[in-house]
Amino acid sequence: MLVLGVETSCDDTAAAVLLSGRKVLANLVSSQDRIHGPYGGVVPELASRQHIRHVLPIVDAALERAGVALQDLDGIAVTRGPGLVGSLLVGLSVVKGISFRWGIPYVGVNHLEAHLVAIFLEREVPFPYIALLASGGHTLLCLVKGFGDYLYLGGTKDDAAGEAYDKVAKMMGMGYPGGRVIDEMARSGNPKAIRFPRSRMKRGRYDFSFSGLKTAVWHYLKTYGDGQPGITKADVAASFQEAVVDMLIAPTLRAARDLGVGRIVLAGGVAANSRLRGRLGNKAEEEGIETHFPAPAFCTDNAAMIALCGHYWLTQGRRDDYRLNADADLTL
Numbered sequence: 001m002l003v004l005g006v007e008t009s010c011d012d013t014a015a016a017v018l019l020s021g022r023k024v025l026a027n028l029v030s031s032q033d034r035i036h037g038p039y040g041g042v043v044p045e046l047a048s049r050q051h052i053r054h055v056l057p058i059v060d061a062a063l064e065r066a067g068v069a070l071q072d073l074d075g076i077a078v079t080r081g082p083g084l085v086g087s088l089l090v091g092l093s094v095v096k097g098i099s100f101r102w103g104i105p106y107v108g109v110n111h112l113e114a115h116l117v118a119i120f121l122e123r124e125v126p127f128p129y130i131a132l133l134a135s136g137g138h139t140l141l142c143l144v145k146g147f148g149d150y151l152y153l154g155g156t157k158d159d160a161a162g163e164a165y166d167k168v169a170k171m172m173g174m175g176y177p178g179g180r181v182i183d184e185m186a187r188s189g190n191p192k193a194i195r196f197p198r199s200r201m202k203r204g205r206y207d208f209s210f211s212g213l214k215t216a217v218w219h220y221l222k223t224y225g226d227g228q229p230g231i232t233k234a235d236v237a238a239s240f241q242e243a244v245v246d247m248l249i250a251p252t253l254r255a256a257r258d259l260g261v262g263r264i265v266l267a268g269g270v271a272a273n274s275r276l277r278g279r280l281g282n283k284a285e286e287e288g289i290e291t292h293f294p295a296p297a298f299c300t301d302n303a304a305m306i307a308l309c310g311h312y313w314l315t316q317g318r319r320d321d322y323r324l325n326a327d328a329d330l331t332l
């Protein structure tokens with residue numbers, strides 16, 4: 001089965017072609033970072049307009065890269081939510097048009113679900129596993145029992161982990177999106193230089209909270225500028241990152257222990273973080289728990305994971321009709 005995937009839920013316009021549910025023939029992303037960078041965050045109206053400009057060229061480019069024609073496709077998968085409604089509508093409308101014109105079946109895909117199973121683009125992981133999805137819009141912990149079978153364990157009560165990275169990077173004048181720049185800068189910093197607070201949720205063993213940490217960094221920067229004497233900007237970045245990583249790791253390992261699940265899979269943009277991968281990998285190994293980290297290109301938003309998820313639903317016989325609407329608040 002040959003499936004085209006289209007993703008336009010936020011600020012990346014992406015298209016991919018997937019063969020037999022696993023082999024990525026093309027996976028292209030047109031990033032809007034330069035457009036939103038000056039604002040320090042995504043501007044929804046600008047995002048929709050950019051998607052309109054880029055979606056058809058990127059679909060064409062993905063088909064060309066894969067060496068296939070539209071008529072060769074057996075199905076199309078498109079993100080239908082959650083995300084920015086204007087952005088979602090662009091991808092969904094284009095896919096409905098292609099589906100109607102060429103008579104190719106299509107399915108709307110849940111973006112969160114696609115992140116949770118993105119690891120299958122690279123390897124088969126036995127079920128069940130604990131999945132930590134940490135991105136710019138979401139931070140949640142799930143028990144993945146099988147394709148389409150997810151148990152929500154907990155999530156953030158305020159900011160998403162990636163959002164905390166982006167906001168702290170903005171406060172530190174480091175550009176947007178902040179995750180990758182902080183990750184890189186933190187490599188030369190001391191993660192123990194400043195002890196930022198780690199929030200612990202009184203209720204909700206698997207919940208997260210990042211707004212207190214963000215405020216603590218804000219107070220620190222207001223008090224000391226880029227650092228106290230002897231403390232560099234890289235130390236501030238590394239210390240902030242260490243707190244985020246601690247707060248992500250604790251509930252994840254707790255869930256694996258409590259549920260007796262010996263496998264953890266990371267997903268979402270923050271899963272590309274080198275410190276998170278390193279520390280979680282080591283801690284889990286000490287406890288005899290396996291970890292699986294997708295390649296960074298499959299952690300951040302991409303259309304290959306949408307095609308993978310769509311492939312599964314298409315093979316289950318699901319077909320969506322032209323009344324399907326975008327759902328900005330779609331849950332798992």
Ligand code: KG4
Pocket residue numbers: 010134135136137138161162163165166177178179180183268269270271272273274299300301
């Ligand atoms: O999954 P994603 O591409 O989009 C959403 O669905 O939100 O995630 C984007 C988020 C941004 O907040 C970005 O700062 C963060 O992922 N991110 C990182 C890294 N690379 C991207 N955060 C920490 N370390 C990274 N290396």
Ligand code: ZN
Pocket residue numbers: 111115135268269300301
């Ligand atoms: Zn995402």
